Amino acid sequence: MEIEDYGRARVLVTSHGQTFLVDLVSFDLNGGCTCAHFLSRLKPEINRARELGNFIPGHFFRCPHIRAARDFILDQHFLPRLLELYPDNEDS
Numbered sequence: 001m002e003i004e005d006y007g008r009a010r011v012l013v014t015s016h017g018q019t020f021l022v023d024l025v026s027f028d029l030n031g032g033c034t035c036a037h038f039l040s041r042l043k044p045e046i047n048r049a050r051e052l053g054n055f056i057p058g059h060f061f062r063c064p065h066i067r068a069a070r071d072f073i074l075d076q077h078f079l080p081r082l083l084e085l086y087p088d089n090e091d092s
C-alpha cells in the first residue's frame with residue numbers, strides 16, 4: 001500500500017492500483033473511505049448502529065485503508081509530536 005498525506009486528516013491510500021481517499025475524522029472519528037467495501041458494507045453498518053444508538057467507532061467498522069491511514073498518521077505526525085512534547089520518554 002502507498003500512503004500519501006492529503007491534508008486535514010485526509011490520506012490517499014493506493015492499493016492494487018486503485019487510490020482511495022480516507023477521511024480520518026468522519027463518522028465520529030471512525031474514519032471513512034471511498035472503497036467499495038466501506039461504502040457498500042461498513043458505512044451501512046455504521047448507519048444502522050447509529051440508528052440503534054449503539055455506534056462506537058473502532059476496528060470493526062474500519063476497512064484496511066482506514067487502518068493503514070491511521071497507522072500512517074500516528075507514525076508520521078502524532079508520535080513524533082509526542083516525542084517532541086515528552087523527550088524523556090525516548091528509549092527508556
Ligand SMILES: [Zn+2]
Pocket residue numbers: 020033034035036037038063064065066
Ligand atoms: Zn477502504
